[in-house]
Amino acid sequence: MDERQTVGLGTMGIDDPPTIETAIDLGYRHLDTAQIYDNEAVVGQGIERSTLDRDELFVATKVWIDKLAPQNVEKSTAASLDRLGLEYADLLYVHRPRGDYDPAETLPAFDELRERGEIEHVGVSNFTVDQLETARDHLEAPIFANQVEYHPLYQPTDALADAQAHDSYLVAYSPLANGRAGDIPEVVEIAEKHDVTPQAVCLAWLTAKDNLIAIPKASSEAHLRANRDAADLTLDPEDHAAVDDIEREDEIFPE
Numbered sequence: 001m002d003e004r005q006t007v008g009l010g011t012m013g014i015d016d017p018p019t020i021e022t023a024i025d026l027g028y029r030h031l032d033t034a035q036i037y038d039n040e041a042v043v044g045q046g047i048e049r050s051t052l053d054r055d056e057l058f059v060a061t062k063v064w065i066d067k068l069a070p071q072n073v074e075k076s077t078a079a080s081l082d083r084l085g086l087e088y089a090d091l092l093y094v095h096r097p098r099g100d101y102d103p104a105e106t107l108p109a110f111d112e113l114r115e116r117g118e119i120e121h122v123g124v125s126n127f128t129v130d131q132l133e134t135a136r137d138h139l140e141a142p143i144f145a146n147q148v149e150y151h152p153l154y155q156p157t158d159a160l161a162d163a164q165a166h167d168s169y170l171v172a173y174s175p176l177a178n179g180r181a182g183d184i185p186e187v188v189e190i191a192e193k194h195d196v197t198p199q200a201v202c203l204a205w206l207t208a209k210d211n212l213i214a215i216p217k218a219s220s221e222a223h224l225r226a227n228r229d230a231a232d233l234t235l236d237p238e239d240h241a242a243v244d245d246i247e248r249e250d251e252i253f254p255e
């Protein structure tokens with residue numbers, strides 16, 4: 001992963017390869033998909049259309065909860081790679097610790113894929129700090145990333161502290177509150193002060209945090225550009241404090 005790139009592309013809902021190609025052309029290098037998004041082939045076709053070398057991209061996918069028994073981890077990952085048109089994924093996540101997830105069975109299967117070179121890194125998603133600790137007991141590989149919902153209205157700071165303590169990543173999903181950034185008064189006020197959009201404020205606030213990578217989803221070129229550039233926006237310390245202090249707990253994707 002390019003440590004300097006703190007904004008990747010969330011692809012849930014993107015169903016056309018040209019959007020992926022445009023994002024790569026605009027400089028996005030981290031592409032986030034999942035078996036359940038039913039668009040791994042779209043992401044693969046977008047990669048195929050771009051002229052970039054494979055090793056310059058960082059491609060992450062996720063194993064859905066009904067494929068977390070060891071033999072299904074292996075089979076479904078092979079199918080994911082086939083759809084993506086790739087020989088390896090840079091990062092493979094356990095999508096949620098539910099369904100067939102059993103740390104003692106599931107995680108050794110992820111280790112094995114890594115040993116075989118089919119994946120570069122192991123990640124988990126929607127894990128609490130307790131679930132991360134249990135996972136560490138069963139994994140040989142370090143946990144590279146925990147992907148969790150993180151935006152002004154839902155801030156799992158304990159998961160971020162865990163990532164910082166282990167020098168791993170917190171990958172923040174729904175960083176624009178799933179399209180609701182413009183409805184958050186504190187964010188709108190900061191946006192007006194700096195003459196930027198609420199979406200830019202969300203991304204600047206998030207990406208200033210150590211060990212955090214945000215993966216906004218965008219479909220238009222204008223949104224792709226805006227989100228790419230938002231990490232360069234510098235907010236004032238009081239702006240960061242004002243967003244940190246928002247205490248609503250509006251989780252968009254609860255268990």
Ligand SMILES: NC(=O)c1ccc[n+]([C@@H]2O[C@H](COP(=O)([O-])OP(=O)(O)OC[C@H]3O[C@@H](n4cnc5c(N)ncnc54)[C@H](OP(=O)(O)O)[C@@H]3O)[C@@H](O)[C@H]2O)c1
Binds near residue numbers: 125174
């Ligand atoms: N691990 C998990 O369980 C999990 C769960 C949910 C999501 N995710 C990941 O996180 C990614 C992002 O989350 P999300 O899709 O829920 O929501 P999001 O990124 O918070 O918000 C996406 C919405 O914001 C709009 N938008 C994007 N850039 C904008 C801009 N600059 N100005 C105004 N509006 C803008 C998009 O519209 P347009 O599309 O029209 O540009 C879309 O409606 C997903 O794609 C997926 O990869 C993971």
